Amino acid sequence: MKALLRWMLLVLLAAVALQLYFVGRIALMAVVDPQSTAFQRSEAYRLATEKDELKWRQQWVPYAELSANLKRAVIASEDATFVEHEGVDLEALEKAWEKNTQAEQRAEKANGKLSSRAAPAGAAKAAKPPKIVGGSTITQQLAKNLFLSGERTLMRKGQELVLTLLLEALLSKQRILEIYLNNVEWGEGVFGAEAAAQHYFRKPAARLSAYEAARLAVMLPRPKYFETRPGSGYLASRASTIAARMGGVEVP
Numbered sequence: 001m002k003a004l005l006r007w008m009l010l011v012l013l014a015a016v017a018l019q020l021y022f023v024g025r026i027a028l029m030a031v032v033d034p035q036s037t038a039f040q041r042s043e044a045y046r047l048a049t050e051k052d053e054l055k056w057r058q059q060w061v062p063y064a065e066l067s068a069n070l071k072r073a074v075i076a077s078e079d080a081t082f083v084e085h086e087g088v089d090l091e092a093l094e095k096a097w098e099k100n101t102q103a104e105q106r107a108e109k110a111n112g113k114l115s116s117r118a119a120p121a122g123a124a125k126a127a128k129p130p131k132i133v134g135g136s137t138i139t140q141q142l143a144k145n146l147f148l149s150g151e152r153t154l155m156r157k158g159q160e161l162v163l164t165l166l167l168e169a170l171l172s173k174q175r176i177l178e179i180y181l182n183n184v185e186w187g188e189g190v191f192g193a194e195a196a197a198q199h200y201f202r203k204p205a206a207r208l209s210a211y212e213a214a215r216l217a218v219m220l221p222r223p224k225y226f227e228t229r230p231g232s233g234y235l236a237s238r239a240s241t242i243a244a245r246m247g248g249v250e251v252p
Contacts, residue, residue, distance in 0.1 A: 029170075037145045039144075057198070076214075
């Protein structure tokens with residue numbers, strides 16, 4: 001029993017030490033730009049091992065030199081209540097949950113129809129798995145990219161929530177958005193607004209037009225996918241929608 005209690009105490013102390021480490025790292029980010037994120041390091045390793053080369057584009061740009069169009073576009077596309085919430089948008093999470101539930105029900109219904117029509121030999125093909133919609137805020141995305149792996153477990157989600165609250169408590173909204181825009185992925189080996197602007201439009205991030213900024217914002221959930229499909233009809237249509245919303249967006 002004593003050995004078990006000692007082990008539990010050590011685990012608790014380790015957990016507390018880890019959270020204090022995160023507090024220190026985030027507090028430092030108030031004045032020091034992060035050199036890399038956990039996601040970037042993971043991608044760098046993948047590129048180096050799978051492709052035997054590391055093509056990397058990233059250049060930090062201060063908040064004042066980032067296009068206001070891009071700030072508005074990203075908020076409009078990714079997190080409309082960014083300046084209002086304290087890290088988590090419960091309404092967005094609820095809507096995402098409802099959409100995912102409806103998508104799963106449609107997929108189950110489609111699979112049921114296929115099964116009823118299938119030949120005895122079982123030749124029917126299963127319906128395509130439903131697309132999972134996320135409800136993460138910009139702060140949650142930053143927390144995940146900065147410190148966490150891509151695994152989806154309850155423990156990792158709990159740590160993401162703690163990190164999100166720490167980011168909101170220790171950094172300003174402006175600083176959170178600045179770090180996010182300078183580190184988020186916009187293609188294979190393309191990270192940050194400046195690299196994305198140069199890669200896709202051959203211009204600095206400060207000079208992005210409203211429509212160009214909207215196209216970049218729409219790419220964020222699936223940057224590698226849209227990088228290889230520049231003529232995507234969805235990308236163009238969604239970018240026009242985001243561009244039309246940008247005028248009503250509040251920027252920190």
